[in-house]
Amino acid sequence: MHRAVPQGDQTAEVSLERLHYGKLASGATLSVPAAAGYGVTLRSHNLQASDDRLLSPPRLMALRRFEPDLVDPAARRRGAFLARVSPEPDSRRAIFLRARFRPEDGEDGHGRLYQQSAVWSVAASDWRRHPAALLAMAGSELEALPDLASEAECVRFSAAPARYVVRMLDPQDVWGALEDALDKSHWAAPTLEFLARGAETGEDATLTYGADDFASEAAFLRAVGLALQFLPASYPRWREICVVSGLRHESQGLCLRYLPSLRAAARTSVAA
Amino acid sequence: MTERLSICLIGPKKGGKSSLLASLVDCVAQSAFGYSPRLRPALQPVTESEFYAEGVEPKKADLLMVEQGDYERLRRDFAEGGVATDTLDTYEYRFRLTVNGEAPPAVVLRGPWLLEIIDSAGEIAVPPDGAEVAILNDVKAKLAKQMLDSEAIILVLPLVRLEDSGWSGNLSRLIDRLALAPEKKLKRLVVVFSQYERLFARFGPSAFTYACDPAVALHVLRKSLRAVQWLDRLRALETPNGGVSVRFTVCSAYGFVKRFQNPNIDPHQPGERRFRRAGLEGARAYNEYWRPFLTAEPFLYAALGHDSAFTFSYAQLDARMEESA
Incomplete structure (x- = not known):
C-alpha cells in the first residue's frame, strides 16, 4: 500500500504497521462464518505476536473491557477512533485505533455483535512531526473491517506495512491557518488554552467537543491536527496527548475528544 | 459463616455461556428453576470490594442505588441481542447467594455464599478442532489458573448433534487434562445443554408443559450423550479418586413465553x-x-x-428407561 499526497515541496515517507483483531468474514455483507472465532486476523510482518497484547484495544483505550455502550451512538457504524503514543513506558511508537461492534450476520444484520478493530502503529517521532497529516489519513482510511476468510493466513500475517508520503508543513502556513481559525471559529482558542493549561498544571484533563462544534469527525481531526502541528518541539506533555472520537470514556493524560451525538458540549472536565 | 466459591463457565463459542449468566438473576427472582419453591434462594450481584470484604452484609447503604455494574451491562447486552465475549481477557462477575427457605442442614449451615463466576470466550478453552486460534498467552494462563482454582466448573454446550460438532476433540482433551491435574480444587462439574427451548419449537402452547417434565429432560440428555466420546473421560473425574460430583442438566436463557407457554423466539x-x-x-x-x-x-x-428435579447424575443417566419410569 503506497499513497502520496500530491502537493507540496518537501515530503517525508511514513511507514504504518497494521494489526487487526476480530473475526474473519465472507460474502458480500461480510458475515462471520460459523467456524470463525475471535483472534488477530492480520499482522504486518514487522510486528511480533508479542505485540498483540500491547496493541489490544482495551489496553490502548485504558479500559478493562471495550463494550458497545462505550461507543457514541452516532459513531457506531464506523466505530470509535483513538490516536496516542502507545502506553508502555518509553514507547517509541504511536498508535491509531478504530474499534467497533458489528453484527456477526453482516454489516446491516441483526445478529449478535462482536468486536472488530484495526490498529496502525507508527514511529512516535513521525506522530510528533506530522500530527495533522496522520490524523487526516487515519481519520479517512483507518476502518475496522474484517479480513476475508478466503485470504490465506500466510498472506494476512506477512502483510507489508502501509507507506504514505506526507507533505512537510511550513510552520508559517500552520500559524496562518490557526490565526484564521482563531478569528473565524470557536474551537481554536479553547484547544490552545487547554494544551497550554495542561502543560502548566500537569493534570489529567479532557476537552470534549460535540456536534455543535464540528459537523464531522473529519472536521474535528483536521482542527486538532492543526493545533497539534502548531505545538513547539519543547511541548512537555506530547506523549500524554490523546485524540479520541466517538468513545464515551475519558482517557488519561490530555485528551481531546469528539462525541458526535453530544449537543451541549461540556468543554472541559478534569479527571483525577 | 460465609463460603466463597469460584465457578468457571467454559464451553465452545456461541454455546450460550454469557446468556446463561445474564439470565441467572432473573431466573432466581422468577423461581424458574427445578428446585422446591420452599428453597427460596436469593441472588444479588456484588462488587469486587464487597466480595473480598470480611463478614459481608447485604448492601444496606446501597438500598436505593440503581445497579450499574458489569453484571447489569451483561444483562443489557443480552436484552439487545448479545455480544460475543472477546478473547482479550476473562471476566469475573460476583454474587451473594442466600437460601432463605427449607433446605437440608448440610446446605443451609454453609451459607451465605459469595460466588465468583468467571466467563470467557469459547475460543480460549474449547477452540474449534484443527483451528489455529491466536489467543494471548497470558489470557490462556489466567483462565487455566482460574479453572484449577475453581471449586466448580459449568460446561455449557449447545443442544446440537455433538458427534458432528467442530469442537468435541478439543473438549475431550480439556477434560483429560483436567482429570489428570493434581492441583485442581474442583468439587462439582455441571454439564448444561443450552437452547433447550428449540426442541419444542413445534409444540406451540404445549411446549412449556413438556419442557417442565424432568423425564423429558432426562430422555433428551440420554439421547444427546449417547455417542459422545468424552462422556467416559468425564466419568474419570467422578471416580473415588477423582472426587468430583458430575451432573447433567438442560436450560434455556430465552425460555418460554409467560402465559402463552411457547418457546420465546419471535419469528416476526x-x-x-x-x-x-x-x-x-x-x-x-x-x-x-x-x-x-x-x-x-x-x-x-x-x-x-444440592440436586433439583432437573440435575441428573451418571447413575440416573445409566439407569434403564423402565427403571427410571
Missing part, C-alpha cells in the same frame, strides 16, 4: 429475538413475556451441591 423479528412489548425499550420491553428456564440450575448445584 429479524435475527433471534425474544417476544417483546412494542413501544418499550431495553429490558422493560421483554419483561412482560420473558421467563428463563432452569438457567439457575447449574449455578445453584455448583454452589450448594
Whole structure:
C-alpha cells in the first residue's frame, strides 16, 4: 500500500504497521462464518505476536473491557477512533485505533455483535512531526473491517506495512491557518488554552467537543491536527496527548475528544 | 459463616455461556428453576470490594442505588441481542447467594455464599478442532489458573448433534487434562445443554408443559450423550479418586413465553429475538413475556451441591428407561 499526497515541496515517507483483531468474514455483507472465532486476523510482518497484547484495544483505550455502550451512538457504524503514543513506558511508537461492534450476520444484520478493530502503529517521532497529516489519513482510511476468510493466513500475517508520503508543513502556513481559525471559529482558542493549561498544571484533563462544534469527525481531526502541528518541539506533555472520537470514556493524560451525538458540549472536565 | 466459591463457565463459542449468566438473576427472582419453591434462594450481584470484604452484609447503604455494574451491562447486552465475549481477557462477575427457605442442614449451615463466576470466550478453552486460534498467552494462563482454582466448573454446550460438532476433540482433551491435574480444587462439574427451548419449537402452547417434565429432560440428555466420546473421560473425574460430583442438566436463557407457554423466539423479528412489548425499550420491553428456564440450575448445584428435579447424575443417566419410569 503506497499513497502520496500530491502537493507540496518537501515530503517525508511514513511507514504504518497494521494489526487487526476480530473475526474473519465472507460474502458480500461480510458475515462471520460459523467456524470463525475471535483472534488477530492480520499482522504486518514487522510486528511480533508479542505485540498483540500491547496493541489490544482495551489496553490502548485504558479500559478493562471495550463494550458497545462505550461507543457514541452516532459513531457506531464506523466505530470509535483513538490516536496516542502507545502506553508502555518509553514507547517509541504511536498508535491509531478504530474499534467497533458489528453484527456477526453482516454489516446491516441483526445478529449478535462482536468486536472488530484495526490498529496502525507508527514511529512516535513521525506522530510528533506530522500530527495533522496522520490524523487526516487515519481519520479517512483507518476502518475496522474484517479480513476475508478466503485470504490465506500466510498472506494476512506477512502483510507489508502501509507507506504514505506526507507533505512537510511550513510552520508559517500552520500559524496562518490557526490565526484564521482563531478569528473565524470557536474551537481554536479553547484547544490552545487547554494544551497550554495542561502543560502548566500537569493534570489529567479532557476537552470534549460535540456536534455543535464540528459537523464531522473529519472536521474535528483536521482542527486538532492543526493545533497539534502548531505545538513547539519543547511541548512537555506530547506523549500524554490523546485524540479520541466517538468513545464515551475519558482517557488519561490530555485528551481531546469528539462525541458526535453530544449537543451541549461540556468543554472541559478534569479527571483525577 | 460465609463460603466463597469460584465457578468457571467454559464451553465452545456461541454455546450460550454469557446468556446463561445474564439470565441467572432473573431466573432466581422468577423461581424458574427445578428446585422446591420452599428453597427460596436469593441472588444479588456484588462488587469486587464487597466480595473480598470480611463478614459481608447485604448492601444496606446501597438500598436505593440503581445497579450499574458489569453484571447489569451483561444483562443489557443480552436484552439487545448479545455480544460475543472477546478473547482479550476473562471476566469475573460476583454474587451473594442466600437460601432463605427449607433446605437440608448440610446446605443451609454453609451459607451465605459469595460466588465468583468467571466467563470467557469459547475460543480460549474449547477452540474449534484443527483451528489455529491466536489467543494471548497470558489470557490462556489466567483462565487455566482460574479453572484449577475453581471449586466448580459449568460446561455449557449447545443442544446440537455433538458427534458432528467442530469442537468435541478439543473438549475431550480439556477434560483429560483436567482429570489428570493434581492441583485442581474442583468439587462439582455441571454439564448444561443450552437452547433447550428449540426442541419444542413445534409444540406451540404445549411446549412449556413438556419442557417442565424432568423425564423429558432426562430422555433428551440420554439421547444427546449417547455417542459422545468424552462422556467416559468425564466419568474419570467422578471416580473415588477423582472426587468430583458430575451432573447433567438442560436450560434455556430465552425460555418460554409467560402465559402463552411457547418457546420465546419471535419469528416476526429479524435475527433471534425474544417476544417483546412494542413501544418499550431495553429490558422493560421483554419483561412482560420473558421467563428463563432452569438457567439457575447449574449455578445453584455448583454452589450448594444440592440436586433439583432437573440435575441428573451418571447413575440416573445409566439407569434403564423402565427403571427410571
